[in-house]
Amino acid sequence: MSTQLAARPALPVHAARPALSVVVPAFDEEAVLPAFHARLVPVMEAIGLPFEVVYVNDGSRDGTLGVMLALRAQDPRVSLVNLSRNFGKEIALTAGLDHAAADQAVVVIDADLQDPPEVIPDLVAAWRQGYDVAYARRRAREGETWLKKATAAGFYRVMQRIGGKVDLPADTGDFRLMSRRALDALLALREQHRFMKGLFAWVGFPSIPVPYDRAPRAAGETKWNYWRLWNLSLEGITAFTVxxxxxxxxxxxxxxxxxxxxxxxxxxxxxxxxxxxxxxxxxxxxxxxxxxxxxxxxxxxxxxxxxxxxxxxRRPLYIVERHLPSEATDQRQARS
Incomplete structure (x- = not known):
């Protein structure tokens, strides 16, 4: 199968566009994806806007790709982006945002169910109040050790002290909603070493925190050991401050x-x-x-x-092995 270099995709003029896109990067999440999709779909349907779910397979070694293909066969609102290898979560997230077809807003969420899909309506409600970015702020972090909580708190304190003009919100991950104009501004940043939490904050726009309680991982094992977290913190510090x-x-x-x-x-x-x-x-x-x-x-x-x-x-950020877009119908007249 032919490969596709990572250029930001352009929609055909006649293509139907959903109002909301939910971007879900995944690496070895075979065990949890069916449960995640089963919880996500009712939540998105209750919002009342046409949507798509963009799953990004980041070179998984298990059956994650097969599960994503099965979900797409069952649900035409599923879009699949399969990367040619494992590029890391920050790049996989960028790939999903590049391929998000929504014309109003995009939601970013992990597949492990630590970030409950049931919080998405609260993010949408904040966005409808006029905010371009609604980011989920953790009140509690269930299922995590005291050491991980302490190191995370220390990292956010360091970034707030030395981050210069970039105000990185504390106790905040990638789980958030962004308006289309905020997303377009974010996608203009094509740097190789990507620390998405910092890039989210760098683009600015009116933002508001939405508090929630983070749940334990529903299935599988975390891919973020302390060595990877250390390297991610180095990326964040070196990417946004001297x-x-x-x-x-x-x-x-x-x-x-x-x-x-x-x-x-x-x-x-x-x-x-x-x-x-x-x-x-x-x-x-x-x-x-x-x-x-x-x-x-x-x-x-x-x-x-x-x-x-x-x-x-100047290498491309990623290479797409396969992109299967969603078949969401154009219901923009229903949103008027």
């Missing part, structure tokens, strides 16, 4: 200042009491400390340099 570079600069200045003070007192001691042979342990401690500071500074610079290198290659 704070680490400033920290490296200040650390270098502090080290140089400390070395100068040490040198001055060494000169004074030598003048007053002579110059005894320095001990080997203290010499090694100073050498290792300075070497560690230098290597850490080089590592920070390398993180930013690597991102510049990736951006200059």
């Amino acid at each position: 704070g680490p570079l400033k920290v490296a600069t200040y650390l270098g200045l502090a080290t140089a200042f400390g070395a100068a003070i040490y040198g001055i007192q060494l000169i004074i001691r030598t003048i007053l009491w002579g110059n005894p042979v320095a001990g080997y342990p203290s010499l090694m401690a100073v050498v290792l400390f300075l070497g560690g500071v230098q290597l850490m500074t080089l590592g920070i610079i390398g993180e930013y340099l690597g991102r510049v290198f990736n951006e200059t290659k």
Whole structure:
């Protein structure tokens, strides 16, 4: 089957467009997808607007693709985007947003049912009040360890302090609704290293939080271990602030200042009491400390340099192996 490079798809002039698109990226979610779709559809039908569900298979190794094909065979409102391999959640989410055909708003939600579909009507209600972005803010995080909660809270605090002009809402994930104009602004950002929570905040527009209680995962296992969460936090910090570079600069200045003070007192001691042979342990401690500071500074610079290198290659964000659009009918006259 032919592959398709990741350019933002254009709808034919005559194509019918749903009012709402629900974008659902998934990686190895075979166990939970049927239950998710069964809960999502009644919620969306009760809203009273024509909709589609855009499932994105991010190179799953289990039967996720087969489940998505079965759902599409049963429900013509299902759209399927199958990526050629695993590109990661941030890219898979971008692929789903690129292929969302809605002309009014888009909802982003995970398939694991930790973000309940029953919250979507609250997001829609906030959007109908005139807000372009309604983001779901967690009041409680059931099924997560205290360490994960503590590290997440620490990350949001760090981002709020060093994020500059980007105000990243605390206790907020990807679960949200965006108007079409906010989505179009977001899709204009095609950077390779994507931290979607930061990009959502960067585009601005009137926004409002919608509180909800996050549920435990309904089935399967989380794909976000602490190593992946650490790498995601690095993406967020380096993508939206040069704070680490400033920290490296200040650390270098502090080290140089400390070395100068040490040198001055060494000169004074030598003048007053002579110059005894320095001990080997203290010499090694100073050498290792300075070497560690230098290597850490080089590592920070390398993180930013690597991102510049990736951006200059101008590769497509993803490759689509297969795109099966929904068959939603044009009911725009019913929304007037």
